[in-house]
Amino acid sequence: MMAETQLAILFTSIALVVIGLYAAIFVDNIIKKIIGISFIEEGANLFIVGIGYKAGGIVPILTPDMDPTWFASHASYPLPYGLVLTSIVIGASTLAVMLALVMVLYRKYGTLSTSVMLADTSKQEEYNE
């Protein structure tokens, strides 16, 4: 039972990372690229939460009526959860910065296509000359 859930978590996180990588590399629309990047981040977060998960365990909050030894052997591992909290917030902030840059660039190019917006800049300079 334990192995099944953990395997499913691993599979889901890898699937999210692969879907995100596919979108970030091959999709032309910049907003979809950014959505893809947010999926990569979600996949990584899910994987790290999966590390701390203990099947049949309890939430790692120690209340006064618990025996500490029993708690230590039953609680899931809280360190990865702390890391994921930070990582989620970082992901949201990078997403916001990227979307802000996209909005500025849309005003200049009038399109969301990466092949126009982010073409090789040296070529753009030659084209302008």
Add this chain to the structure above:
Amino acid sequence: MNELIPLMVIVPMMAALLLSAFSKYEKFIRILALVVAICLPIIPLLSNYGLHYFGGYQPMTDNVTNIIYHPAITYSFNFMQQIFIGMIGLLTFLVVFIYLTKYKNVSGPYLFLLFMGTAAVTALLLTDDIFHMFVFFEILALAQVGIVAASSIDYSYEMALKYMILGSIGSPIMLLGIGFLLAITGTVNVTDIVAIIRGGLIDATSPVFLLSLGLIFFGWLYASGLPPFHTIKSGIYSKAEPHGAALLQSFTVISMISIVLIMFRIYSTLPIFEVLIVLFSVIAMILGVSMALTQTDFRRMIGFLAVGELGFIGLGIGLGTQFAITAGLFQALNEIVITALLFIGFGAIVNATNEVDTRKLGGLLAYHPKVGIMLLVGGLAMAGVPPLSGFQSKLMLVQASLSCGFPELSILAIMVSIATFVVFVKTFYSMFLSPKPHDLEVVDKDVPKAMVFAMFVLLVVIIALGLFPDVVTSGISNYVGGLLL
């Protein structure tokens, strides 16, 4: 005074937040930025060596296995950190000084980005915690993107967005690598991970361990701008304001060495790790120099040369002996200073002519003799001409690769140095010595005094390090000896 260790990160970070919050009060942010910038190089000089445990959680000994665990985020401060943090502080001071004197209207958010980047690389150098490293790696990427996007050069937004997209692919991949490492060791403290691996508690040849190396290595390649990220890295240097580029390249060098030293401590038992580093460094050296040769934009050229120089650092660390790693770190210190000098000097030229194409420039030595001569010395130092600092570190690298039994690598290093020399002299000739083209209008205004002052300070550092390398190398060598134990 060990209390000063966290202050090295906290002071620039608090200054950044205050500058951003009070950006309306122009006079206040000018004074605050200058005061903090002066403090930055002084704090590491006053601080004692030692460890700092955040929250005061002391290490605990496991009674059963006798392994010491570090529950707190740990900062370790040693000679290597002192010299690098002092240098980055000096550079930040010079850059902030140039920025404050160059513009009438000072922007608080821009100063925020400069100080935030400095805080991030300082934390990267100090930290002994692999997740802490990841967090500041992300903050550093955001600060770099901001510095690029804030410049007034054409296409800076495009470059910033491209860098950001690559970065946000690279950082979750690095996070996955950290996750794998956490899954097999159960801790994020580097000292604990090393103790677990050395103690044989995990199988160092397991595929999960190898996979975590691959994923963190990818993040490192992105942070340090080694191939396949060399084009984007040189691109962001050329799209940032010159003083910003001087700071950006130092961020790159420091994030490169701090991440690679952490990786070295964890993965040095795997033979493939050193092969990978040497391989990518060699590719970076060759690609950097050969692409610099074809550039006509001199900012782009310095960018590619800087990437090529990164290869030398990686070469030293990849060889893996005490002498080689010392040489690599000394090369990193020299590169920070030399490349900063070149970016600031060429920035002064852009300031005076509004032209970045070397084909359209010429005869500038008559107009700006001081800048020209200082640039020449800087370029010679980069190419490794005695008795400047670049020579000392490259000589050490060549000796190291010979003594490790790789004469091919030392020949390659010498050839890349010669090619660097050719690229630099070619550019210098066409900009300063060749006859002035008729259509070139040299704006008759002086180079800002702050820029000349900054270049002079950096030049003194270059010559001093070239004449007395032992001051730095003996201390770094001791530190590296401690790592290799």
Add this chain to the structure above:
Amino acid sequence: MIEFILMIITILSAILALIQKDLLKAAILTGFSGGALAVLFQILLAPDVALTQAIVGAAIVPVFIALAVKKTQRGDA
């Protein structure tokens, strides 16, 4: 059992978000995926992470994307 359903919802809405022609629908489906992930975190014994993910993944991220779409264009051209 419910965790497997949530995992399938997460992956399916991720794929659906990327094949939408309408970017606003893509933003909403991203929120779906983030919300399902938040419930999944709760089941995986991480209530603090679940709260953060519910706010960030199910509300802030889709709203940001929707705002960006509103300021730019809705179609995937």
